[in-house]
Amino acid sequence: MRIERWLIALILAITVSGSSLAQAGRRAAPPPKTADKCLLKENINEDIAAQVAKFKLVSMPFSVSGLTDQERKMVYKLVEASQFLESIYWRQSDPRGLALYTRLLGCNQVMNQKIRRLLMINGSRYDLLENNKPFIGSDAYLPGHALYPADLTRQEIETYVGRHPEKKAQIYSPYTVVRRQGKELVAVPYHVEYKPWLMGAAAALREAAALSPDKAFANFLRLRAEALLTDDYYKSDIAWLELENPKFDIIFAPYETYLDDLLGVKTSYGAAVMIRSQEESASLDNFKKYVAEIQDALPLPPEDRPSLQGKSTPMEVMDAPSRAGDLRHGYQAVADNLPNDPRIHQEKGTKKIFFKNFMDARVNYVVLPIGKLLMREDQASLASMDGYLAVVLMHEICHGLGPAYARTSAGQADIRESIGPAFAGLEEAKADIVGLFALNWLIEKGVVAKDQSNGFYASHVAGIFRTVRFGVAEAPGRAEMMEFNYLVEQGAITRDPKTGKYAIDFTKMQPAIASLAKELLEIEATGDRNRAEQWFKKYDSMPSELKSALANIKDVPVDIDPVSAFGEKVQ
Numbered sequence: 001m002r003i004e005r006w007l008i009a010l011i012l013a014i015t016v017s018g019s020s021l022a023q024a025g026r027r028a029a030p031p032p033k034t035a036d037k038c039l040l041k042e043n044i045n046e047d048i049a050a051q052v053a054k055f056k057l058v059s060m061p062f063s064v065s066g067l068t069d070q071e072r073k074m075v076y077k078l079v080e081a082s083q084f085l086e087s088i089y090w091r092q093s094d095p096r097g098l099a100l101y102t103r104l105l106g107c108n109q110v111m112n113q114k115i116r117r118l119l120m121i122n123g124s125r126y127d128l129l130e131n132n133k134p135f136i137g138s139d140a141y142l143p144g145h146a147l148y149p150a151d152l153t154r155q156e157i158e159t160y161v162g163r164h165p166e167k168k169a170q171i172y173s174p175y176t177v178v179r180r181q182g183k184e185l186v187a188v189p190y191h192v193e194y195k196p197w198l199m200g201a202a203a204a205l206r207e208a209a210a211l212s213p214d215k216a217f218a219n220f221l222r223l224r225a226e227a228l229l230t231d232d233y234y235k236s237d238i239a240w241l242e243l244e245n246p247k248f249d250i251i252f253a254p255y256e257t258y259l260d261d262l263l264g265v266k267t268s269y270g271a272a273v274m275i276r277s278q279e280e281s282a283s284l285d286n287f288k289k290y291v292a293e294i295q296d297a298l299p300l301p302p303e304d305r306p307s308l309q310g311k312s313t314p315m316e317v318m319d320a321p322s323r324a325g326d327l328r329h330g331y332q333a334v335a336d337n338l339p340n341d342p343r344i345h346q347e348k349g350t351k352k353i354f355f356k357n358f359m360d361a362r363v364n365y366v367v368l369p370i371g372k373l374l375m376r377e378d379q380a381s382l383a384s385m386d387g388y389l390a391v392v393l394m395h396e397i398c399h400g401l402g403p404a405y406a407r408t409s410a411g412q413a414d415i416r417e418s419i420g421p422a423f424a425g426l427e428e429a430k431a432d433i434v435g436l437f438a439l440n441w442l443i444e445k446g447v448v449a450k451d452q453s454n455g456f457y458a459s460h461v462a463g464i465f466r467t468v469r470f471g472v473a474e475a476p477g478r479a480e481m482m483e484f485n486y487l488v489e490q491g492a493i494t495r496d497p498k499t500g501k502y503a504i505d506f507t508k509m510q511p512a513i514a515s516l517a518k519e520l521l522e523i524e525a526t527g528d529r530n531r532a533e534q535w536f537k538k539y540d541s542m543p544s545e546l547k548s549a550l551a552n553i554k555d556v557p558v559d560i561d562p563v564s565a566f567g568e569k570v571q
Helices: 002-027 048-052 069-093 095-103 110-122 154-163 165-171 195-211 215-228 234-241 278-282 291-297 342-347 356-374 385-399 415-444 450-470 475-489 506-526 529-539 544-551
Strands: 055-060 176-181 184-189 248-256 268-276 315-325 335-338 351-355 406-408 411-413 493-495 502-504 559-564
Touching (some): 055 315, 055 356, 069 315, 095 110, 215 248, 268 351, 278 315, 291 385, 406 415, 406 506, 411 415, 415 450, 415 475, 415 506, 415 529, 450 475, 450 502, 450 544, 475 493
Antiparallel strands (some): 176 184, 248 268, 335 351
């Protein structure tokens, strides 16, 4: 009887399945012909070729020298895992942009290839260099991207959670997508919304763990695979910080909030596969031991600068042959300070990562050339690779310094949530300026030679000219535009109207940096959203003279466009 029932059920299943497939086949539209899919129906709103030409293609090779066959296979598995996060990022950023990017695959017309490249550079149809203007199509830029309903406003969210306080934690969670359900707002966890890709990423991480000769790294990979499927990264973040001088490492999580211009709290997925530069990593040890003392020296009351004595401060110089998600698109980061969880900051610390291959490319192709064009000759010559590295190093260290939480009238609160969309730019500026404040502290203590001071300032100003070419659509661009205007107001940066060149008054830089550091740290410590918004409103517009000077720069790329040996894969 059981066998007979099983056979009947099987026959029915096959019949239904076959019928369903046949119907689906009749309903499905035939795949578009190559000529049809390559025909552009969307409006082109910019000179695509000119925008693409602003980015220099730079090869990021993967060398197998010194790697065992098993290690090589492990790296390929980590890259495979990263490609799943790349697919999620597009769905967070611009699903329609992904559809266009996919549709134009195999279209060899010059314009179509340039559009695909500009889509990859931006990670969307919106041009970061033009304050998120759509370069193709007519869809308006959405500050919440695909993380929220298109018509949802911040005011509506705040009103809703005011009426439904029990839903606030989920709606403001860094790991949920907000959707409408009738008149209600619902929060869908990332591990549910992006499950197919997270399952693939987790499986690839576990396979990489099985290939790893480093037991601690393998353990971290397994914990991170589990975290992807639960949205709970705490345990794996701790394991990540406890890795000691790993030969291989990865950034692999939704960490940054750069995509969320609506609430400023939703994270986007990013990944980097990294191989350690042992000698250069060891050279950073001299900076590690002063981190806790710099925290104690910040211009804040003790309750706003929790002690970092005994906290972990691993620093790594790495080559990154492969990056994905928010680390691949837009502003090409040369360093990172992670994780961003304030609980981890208080309990354990943070890890500072410096991408050597990206740093070398930025400085050689962009920072030093633009400094020579816009700065007074004698001061442009002070900018250097070593000076820029020191500034970036202290920038990343200082992401982890200052207040861990905001001290508001309602009690302790998350700084990101308190500040809102302005937080990303505020935090980037804080890291810049407190980093320069910290370098001055190291000079006063005799840790760094005093004659390097002017070189640090010159390197940072040259870097400002590079960064503000992105406009204020990207957090670093908004941050450094504000810094530039403040330093001009304080007389620390001046412009010669005859030559159009900019000069630094080194005698005014240190006091200007100290006063700006105090302002930015106090805004974070108090969680004062209005103060933050008003500060940027006052200082984040580009002066016409600078806009003209930047517009006349034709031969220096805005940024690099990395070419990975592993190719670009998104699905």
